[in-house]
Amino acid sequence: MMQQMSFTSSHLATPSVAAPAVKVACAIGDEEAEAATVSVIRQPGTGDGAEKLEDIQLDVGESHLEKRTPLEPAELTLQKSVLRNGRYENPWPTWQTLSMARVLKFAIFSMNHSNIPDKKVLDETLPILKPDFDLLAKPPENGIRTTWIGHATVLIQMDNITLLTDPIFSERCSPVQFIGIKRYRSAACQVDELPEINAVVISHNHYDHLDSNSVRMLNNRFGASLRWYVPFGLKSWMQDMSCDNVVELDWWEEDAVPGFRGVKVAFVPAQHWSKRTLTNDYKVLWGGFCVIGPWNRFYFAGDTGYNNTLFKEIGQKYGPFQLAAVPIGAYEPRWFLRPQHLDPSDAVLVHKDVQALQSVAIHWGTFNLTFEYYLEPPEKLAEALRKHNLTEMDFFTLNHGETRLTGNDYNRVN
Numbered sequence: 001m002m003q004q005m006s007f008t009s010s011h012l013a014t015p016s017v018a019a020p021a022v023k024v025a026c027a028i029g030d031e032e033a034e035a036a037t038v039s040v041i042r043q044p045g046t047g048d049g050a051e052k053l054e055d056i057q058l059d060v061g062e063s064h065l066e067k068r069t070p071l072e073p074a075e076l077t078l079q080k081s082v083l084r085n086g087r088y089e090n091p092w093p094t095w096q097t098l099s100m101a102r103v104l105k106f107a108i109f110s111m112n113h114s115n116i117p118d119k120k121v122l123d124e125t126l127p128i129l130k131p132d133f134d135l136l137a138k139p140p141e142n143g144i145r146t147t148w149i150g151h152a153t154v155l156i157q158m159d160n161i162t163l164l165t166d167p168i169f170s171e172r173c174s175p176v177q178f179i180g181i182k183r184y185r186s187a188a189c190q191v192d193e194l195p196e197i198n199a200v201v202i203s204h205n206h207y208d209h210l211d212s213n214s215v216r217m218l219n220n221r222f223g224a225s226l227r228w229y230v231p232f233g234l235k236s237w238m239q240d241m242s243c244d245n246v247v248e249l250d251w252w253e254e255d256a257v258p259g260f261r262g263v264k265v266a267f268v269p270a271q272h273w274s275k276r277t278l279t280n281d282y283k284v285l286w287g288g289f290c291v292i293g294p295w296n297r298f299y300f301a302g303d304t305g306y307n308n309t310l311f312k313e314i315g316q317k318y319g320p321f322q323l324a325a326v327p328i329g330a331y332e333p334r335w336f337l338r339p340q341h342l343d344p345s346d347a348v349l350v351h352k353d354v355q356a357l358q359s360v361a362i363h364w365g366t367f368n369l370t371f372e373y374y375l376e377p378p379e380k381l382a383e384a385l386r387k388h389n390l391t392e393m394d395f396f397t398l399n400h401g402e403t404r405l406t407g408n409d410y411n412r413v414n
């Protein structure tokens with residue numbers, strides 16, 4: 001018995017992009033049905049009217065994403081990492097190396113507009129919620145469950161796996177905890193409160209993304225059952241921290257996560273850099289991660305500037321994603337930070353380029369790293385979304401500690 005269903009992909013301009021009809025055929029299908037015809041419809045956010053793109057055949061319980069035919073590697077130009085004289089490079093003209101003159105101009109002559117208020121005001125403007133740990137004890141049956149711990153630390157639960165991105169639970173992002181940049185919003189929880197974590201992805205070795213205390217606490221609690229995904233060049237540092245289960249990846253390399261059938265982690269490029277000591281600039285690679293499951297696809301951008309090729313490559317190779325975690329903060333002054341950090345309007349371009357159905361904003365509201373007003377990132381994000389006819393459903397912010405389930409039946413029209 002056949003059943004007619006349709007889905008809409010509300011803002012995606014690429015006709016071949018499929019909506020995330022995760023288990024929808026199963027959910028709506030007649031119990032007797034073994035297959036269903038599904039129409040993929042593109043419906044621009046402005047309400048210009050729906051346009052039917054294609055009909056596809058799905059078995060009951062099968063996801064639309066699985067039916068999408070990925071581009072063969074031969075058809076794709078994927079930017080490889082570039083290592084010269086022991087240091088990695090950003091192979092795009094949009095990169096600009098940080099000269100000492102520019103760093104000094106930034107430090108001495110730029111105005112800091114961050115204006116972080118006192119705790120009472122912060123508790124109103126950026127409340128920290130207590131995560132619901134009973135809910136988080138297990139991954140959701142459908143979709144992707146996201147909990148923002150703060151900065152780029154996100155708890156992601158999907159396809160029976162629980163992951164953390166760039167974990168930092170410490171008070172300071174610094175080599176030592178008595179001096180350095182202090183957080184103005186605490187982490188929403190501590191390591192001992194977390195549900196069981198199966199994998200951690202680390203985008204690069206800057207102190208606000210790789211925190212030795214957090215690595216030590218996670219390793220103490222979970223040991224070798226926790227799989228660490230790190231960029232090329234970082235494995236020996238992780239081993240020095242006594243982490244055993246470490247996978248070091250180059251751009252576009254993948255690893256099937258043992259014990260999680262159908263789930264793989266891929267490392268992808270970012271336009272950024274690395275440094276942890278006085279002299280080790282660019283010696284360890286940097287990047288983002290894709291987590292590809294049998295039902296859901298998640299993209300973590302890490303820390304990056306914008307260019308108009310790399311995110312499109314990620315979208316073509318691994319998209320569409322039910323969810324992307326994209327940085328929106330730490331961008332002023334632009335003359336200095338544009339090569340290495342997205343601003344909110346760049347973040348919306350990333351959301352579109354990687355073919356994310358929804359995105360969650362990260363890398364803001366936690367550490368006073370740069371000079372924009374502390375509440376400006378979400379305000380500018382709302383403006384940028386309006387310009388692209390997108391809504392705060394498409395690209396959302398969370399409170400610290402807040403959880404949201406996405407991708408279960410987003411965009412389903414009937």
Ligand SMILES: [Zn+2]
Nearest residue numbers: 204206272303
């Ligand atoms: Zn960084």
